[in-house]
Amino acid sequence: AQSVSQHNHHVILSEAASLELGCNYSYGGTVNLFWYVQYPGQHLQLLLKYFSGDPLVKGIKGFEAEFIKSKFSFNLRKPSVQWSDTAEYFCAVRRGAGSYQLTFGKGTKLSVIP
Amino acid sequence: GAGVSQSPSNKVTEKGKDVELRCDPISGHTALYWYRQSLGQGLEFLIYFQGNSAPDKSGLPSDRFSAERTGGSVSTLTIQRTQQEDSAVYLCASSFDSQGPKEQYFGPGTRLTVT
Numbered sequence: 278a279q280s281v282s283q284h285n286h287h288v289i290l291s292e293a294a295s296l297e298l299g300c301n302y303s304y305g306g307t308v309n310l311f312w313y314v315q316y317p318g319q320h321l322q323l324l325l326k327y328f329s330g331d332p333l334v335k336g337i338k339g340f341e342a343e344f345i346k347s348k349f350s351f352n353l354r355k356p357s358v359q360w361s362d363t364a365e366y367f368c369a370v371r372r373g374a375g376s377y378q379l380t381f382g383k384g385t386k387l388s389v390i391p
Numbered sequence: 392g393a394g395v396s397q398s399p400s401n402k403v404t405e406k407g408k409d410v411e412l413r414c415d416p417i418s419g420h421t422a423l424y425w426y427r428q429s430l431g432q433g434l435e436f437l438i439y440f441q442g443n444s445a446p447d448k449s450g451l452p453s454d455r456f457s458a459e460r461t462g463g464s465v466s467t468l469t470i471q472r473t474q475q476e477d478s479a480v481y482l483c484a485s486s487f488d489s490q491g492p493k494e495q496y497f498g499p500g501t502r503l504t505v506t
Contacts, residue, residue, distance in 0.1 A: 281433070313497075320394070321482070321497040367433060377422065377441070378450075379495065381433035 281370050283382035290358050291390050298353040298385050300368035307373030310351040312342055313381075316364045324366070327351065328373075338362070360391045393417065395498035397483050403504045404473055412468040412501045416485030423466050424486075424495060425458060429479040437481075440466060441488075473505045 284299040302308065312324040325336025332344040342353045351368060368382040396415045404410050416423050425437040436450040440460040451457070455473075460466040470477055480502050484495040 283433075286431075320499050321484075323494055326494070369434075377424075377439060378436055378447075379424075379434075380436070381426075383431065383433040 281368055281380050281382040283366075283368055283385050285385045286383070287386045287388070289388045289390065292360055293357045294389075296353070296355040296358045296362070296387070298366055298368075298387070300351045300353065300382060302349050302351070302368075302370040302380075304370060304372055305349075309371040309373055310342070310344060311369040311371070311379070312336065312340070312351075312353050313367045313369060314364050315367070315384075321367070324353070358387070358389050360389045363387060363389045395483055395485055395496055397481075397498040397501050399501060400499065401502045401504075403506060406475060406505055407472055409469065409471045410473055410503065412470075412481050412503070414466045414468070414483030414485075414498060416464065416466070416483070417496055420485035420487055420496070421463065422486045422488060422493070422495075423460055424484045425466070425468050426482040426484065427452075427479045428482055428500070434482060437468070470503075473503075475505045478503055478505045 280303045282301045310327040313321045314324045315321045324340050325334050325342055327334045327344045335341045340355050342351055344351050365384045365386045367384045369379045371379050398413045421442045423440040426434040427437055428434050438458045439447040455471045458468045480500040482500045483498045486493040486495045
């Protein structure tokens with residue numbers, strides 16, 4: 278069965294620090310990759326997505342992620358975090374070629390200290 | 392426009408009771424999904440509806456769980472004889488179509504607590 282691993286359960290950073298959240302998946306075929314964010318008390322929102330093309334994708338609020346096929350990874354990055362980035366981040370994978378089911382990682386909680 | 396809405400936002404029920412959770416997808420979205428988010432876990436797929444096709448129920452954890460979608464719009468997730476392990480946040484999502492790179496839009500969820 279396909280699985281998605283997020284390496285960090287809880288990350289604590291000071292403002293202006295750089296962020297990298299790891300995500301690895303187990304499926305070997307074509308995949309669509311997503312990062313979702315859930316701010317405290319809010320809905321899950323799409324942060325960014327990769328379907329094809331340039332493996333470096335840019336999302337909202339200065340986030341970016343790089344798809345490295347050889348490593349089955351899709352790590353999320355931000356050069357300088359803000360207190361408002363405090364949230365829970367979920368990586369999700371969908372098999373390509375017509376699949377609909379998203380498989381989510383367990384999430385990484387990010388706390389940014391002012 | 393309006394997003395995915397879910398009701399109730401919170402539900403506390405006694406063990407053994409039945410509960411119904413409702414989802415109103417975004418107008419025009421043909422695909423609808425239910426997920427469960429337990430404490431410290433990611434989102435677990437439960438069931439998927441696409442248009443008039445038979446739903447994919449492969450993620451339902453037991454036969455106490457069922458869901459229907461009336462008129463291709465509103466969906467109801469029913470949990471019979473609730474157990475404490477059913478306590479979780481139940482999330483609904485919708486998208487224009489299941490095929491291709493269509494984004495799933497999530498609702499706010501229903502927090503279910505079984506006492």
